[in-house]
Amino acid sequence: xxxxxxxxxxxxxxxxxxxxxxxxxxxxxxxxxxxxxxxxxxxxxxxxxxxxxxxxxxxxxxxxxxxxxxxxxxxxxxxxxxxxxxxxxxxxxxxxxxxxxxxxxxxxxxxxxxxxxxxxxxxxxxxxxxxxxxxxxxxxxxxxxxxxxxxxxxxxxxxxxxxxxxxxxxxxxxxxxxxxxxxxxxxxxxxxxxxxxxxxxxxxxxxxxxxxxxxxxxxxxxxxxxxxxxxxxxxxxxxxxxxxxxxxxxxxxxxxxxxxxxxxxxxxxxxxxxxxxxxxxxxxxxxxxxxxxxxxxxxxxxxxxxxxxxxxxxxxxxxxxxxxxxxxxxxxxxxxxxxxxxxxxxxxxxxxxxxxxxxxxxxxxxxxxxxxxxxxxxxxxxxxxxxxxxxxxxxxxxxxxxxxxxxxxxxxxxx
RNA sequence: GCGCGUGUAGCUCAGCCGGUAGUAGCGCCAGAUUGUGGUUCUGGAUGUCGUGGGUUCGAAUCCCACCACGCGCCCCA
Numbered sequence: 431x432x433x434x435x436x437x438x439x440x441x442x443x444x445x446x447x448x449x450x451x452x453x454x455x456x457x458x459x460x461x462x463x464x465x466x467x468x469x470x471x472x473x474x475x476x477x478x479x480x481x482x483x484x485x486x487x488x489x490x491x492x493x494x495x496x497x498x499x500x501x502x503x504x505x506x507x508x509x510x511x512x513x514x515x516x517x518x519x520x521x522x523x524x525x526x527x528x529x530x531x532x533x534x535x536x537x538x539x540x541x542x543x544x545x546x547x548x549x550x551x552x553x554x555x556x557x558x559x560x561x562x563x564x565x566x567x568x569x570x571x572x573x574x575x576x577x578x579x580x581x582x583x584x585x586x587x588x589x590x591x592x593x594x595x596x597x598x599x600x601x602x603x604x605x606x607x608x609x610x611x612x613x614x615x616x617x618x619x620x621x622x623x624x625x626x627x628x629x630x631x632x633x634x635x636x637x638x639x640x641x642x643x644x645x646x647x648x649x650x651x652x653x654x655x656x657x658x659x660x661x662x663x664x665x666x667x668x669x670x671x672x673x674x675x676x677x678x679x680x681x682x683x684x685x686x687x688x689x690x691x692x693x694x695x696x697x698x699x700x701x702x703x704x705x706x707x708x709x710x711x712x713x714x715x716x717x718x719x720x721x722x723x724x725x726x727x728x729x730x731x732x733x734x735x736x737x738x739x740x741x742x743x744x745x746x747x748x749x750x751x752x753x754x755x756x757x758x759x760x761x762x763x764x765x766x767x768x769x770x771x772x773x774x775x776x777x778x779x780x781x782x783x784x785x786x787x788x789x790x791x792x793x794x795x796x797x798x799x800x801x802x803x804x805x806x807x808x809x810x811x812x813x814x815x816x817x818x819x820x821x822x823x824x825x826x827x828x829x830x831x832x833x834x835x836x837x838x839x840x841x842x843x844x845x
Numbered sequence: 846g847c848g849c850g851u852g853u854a855g856c857u858c859a860g861c862c863g864g865u866a867g868u869a870g871c872g873c874c875a876g877a878u879u880g881u882g883g884u885u886c887u888g889g890a891u892g893u894c895g896u897g898g899g900u901u902c903g904a905a906u907c908c909c910a911c912c913a914c915g916c917g918c919c920c921c922a
Contacts, residue, residue, distance in 0.1 A: 436913070488920050492846080510922085539922080544846075547915065548922085555922060622919080638918090686921090697922095711922060736922030763880070797882035812880065826882075 437542075437551025447754035448741050453536055455582045456556055460534045463575050465558055468533040470514040476504035481722055482513030484689025486630075493541040507540035510688070512715065512732055513722070515559050520724045525562060534558040536737070548706035548739045557734035564716050564729035566663045569694045570670030576710055576733045577676060580698065584744035585709070590676065591697045593652070593684040594664040598692070598717060600657035605631055607650050615645050635683035651682040660693055667694050690715040694731065700743045709743055710735045751804065757843070759800035761788040763812035771811050774821070774836075783843050800826060809839075 434440060441449060460466070476496050483490050495507040508514055515533055518524075524531050536556045543549060558575060560568050573590065580588045595601060612627040612634060619627070620639045627634055635646060656664065671678055678696075686695050695713035703709065712733025719728035758778060762771035775785045786803065790796035793810065800808040810822040820833040823842065834842060 433913085493920080541921080543920070545914080546917090549920090553922070557922090633920095636920095688921090705917065706921075708922060734922060739922060761881090793880040794882075796880095799882085801882040808882080810881075814880080822881090824881075829882085831881080 435551070437545040439550065444750040444754040445741075445745075446750075448745060448748060448750045449737070451748065451753050452583045452737065452740055452744070453556075455584075456534075456536065456579050459575070459579045459582050460558065463532070463571075463578075465532040465534045465560075465575070468515055468518060468535055469537070470511065470518055470535070471508075472538065473505050473507050474514055474517070476506040478513050478517055478722065479506055479509060482516065482690060482718060483510065487689055489541060489688070493543055495540050495542060509541045510539055510734065511535050511537070511555060511557055512559060512688075512690070512718070512734070515732075516561070516715075516718050516722060516724075516728055516730070519561050519728055520719060520722065520726055523726070525726050525728065530560055530562040530568070532558070532560050546706065548703050548736070548742060550738060554737035555734040556737050556740070557732060559730055559732035561728050561730035564714075566666035566694070567670060569663075569667045569714060569731055570674065572712070572731050572733060573667075573671060573696055574674050574676060576696075576698065576712060576735070579735065580710065580740070583740060584748040585700065585740065586747070588698045588700060588709070590678040591681040591684050591699065592668070592671070592678045593681050593695050594656060594660060594667075594693050595686070595691055595695050595713070596652055596656050596660050596693065600655055600660055601652070601692075604650070604652050604655035607655060608632070608634075611649055615648075619645060632685045636685050646683070653680070653682045663693055686711060686713055690718040690721065692716045696733070700739075703739055703742055706736075706739060708736070709739045755784075756786055756803050756805040757784045758807050758809050759786050759788060759796070759803060759805040761790070761793060761796040761800070761808060761810045763791075763793065763810070766816060767811045767813065770816060774809075774811070777836075777840065778843070781840060781843060 457467075476494070479494065480490055485491070489509050494509050497505060499505050515535065519531060534557065537554060538552050539555050540552055542551055545551060556579065558572070560572055573592075577588055577590065596604060609627065609631045612631060616624050616627040619634075619642050620637065623634050623637050623639070623642055626637075635649065637646060653661075653664070668678075681697075684695060684697060686697075691713040693714045693716065696711070697708055698710035699707045700709045701707065710733055712731070714729070714731040716729040718730070719726060760771050760775055760778075762768045771787060775787055778785045786805070788796045788799065790799055797808060805826055808824045808826060810824065815822055815833070818833070820835055821839050822831055823834055823839060824831040
């Protein structure tokens with residue numbers, strides 16, 4: 431038997447209804463914020479990600495699906511979408527179009543990691559980017575947008591973590607200070623931290639080993655090392671978020687794994703997702719366009735939601751079975767009724783009512799099917815009903831049945 | 846990539862001090878005569894016991910490898 435590739439999966443009904451619900455709610459929110467969809471290719475030149483995401487990140491150095499095309503070009507399945515969006519922005523000179531570019535996307539990403547609950551090799555991200563401004567006002571609205579998407583999809587109690595990682599001026603100074611401090615204390619820390627102290631000092635801040643926490647707490651904080659412009663930017667972001675009534679937690683140790691982030695970074699976590707408790711991550715990337723070789727500056731900020739994790743977070747209170755539920759199971763008895771039923775089904779569907787035509791010949795059999803499908807109503811149409819000009823509508827939950835004229839039937843569903 | 850754990854009917858599982866699987870529960874299919882489901886009763890189908898090797902007269906049961914999933918690490922959405 432051929433089975434789905436490791437780390438990939440099939441999303442079947444009724445679970446797929448949950449995905450449709452999430453995507454429909456998401457698109458609605460984006461429309462109200464005047465964000466519009468961009469669809470970029472699933473694969474790009476490898477160099478785009480190497481330069482955009484960062485050669486030294488785990489994503490680029492060991493998680494990408496990369497191969498050589500027939501002409502020798504190195505091609506990679508996208509591990510994330512921000513680099514592609516910026517590439518498209520530059521390529522199509524979107525900076526020449528008036529207004530900020532407010533774009534969103536929904537689609538599959540690919541990373542070759544060890545599969546785990548909430549972590550797949552093909553996974554879907556819902557993301558947004560606002561390109562063309564470095565104003566902190568944009569940061570605050572982006573964060574509001576991100577939370578609004580989550581809440582409208584049904585996420586309860588999203589927890590916002592906020593930080594600033596500085597810019598090309600102040601971050602290197604901080605990393606140097608951090609590294610120097612670590613030289614004195616790293617020998618008392620876990621093996622991973624000893625290694626990271628030299629290779630990627632920032633990641634030490636993210637260590638979860640309990641014994642290391644006291645030491646980490648004593649390490650310098652990036653927030654105390656921000657340059658004046660970055661500190662001012664961060665203050666404005668915070669006050670703008672507060673003005674929106676959004677709760678947040680400053681997490682100065684929040685370190686993102688993509689090299690392009692500058693200044694504002696944020697993350698949303700949610701309980702009951704296991705080790706992969708991060709449902710959304712985002713931040714500003716003012717130098718990304720330039721690092722892709724563009725002479726067009728394209729300061730921006732964005733976020734991406736792990737759609738798989740978002741679905742996991744809501745499936746406890748948003749039931750796929752309810753979303754996919756059948757309204758009417760239409761039981762037609764006899765040839766005349768079948769033809770009549772086809773037209774009735776068309777009228778009901780035109781009103782947005784879901785209708786399934788019975789393929790069963792016996793009423794008893796059909797009722798059993800209606801019950802198993804968990805239909806709200808069974809609608810019986812036979813010679814008796816045709817002769818009387820009525821429809822027998824049975825409420826499957828209460829068992830009540832009544833004969834209704836066509837107009838009464840159509841209006842019965844409007845309630 | 847590393848460590849731990851799990852892998853038996855569609856699903857949840859029992860069997861696991863070795864002798865070729867269970868009347869298990871749920872589900873599925875069929876029946877209890879006429880155009881009415883959910884309860885009940887009766888009958889029925891379905892498994893290369895994750896895959897491949899090894900030990901043994903004999904393995905679902907022991908050993909090894911691989912695969913998949915879960916948890917943790919790493920990383921991130």
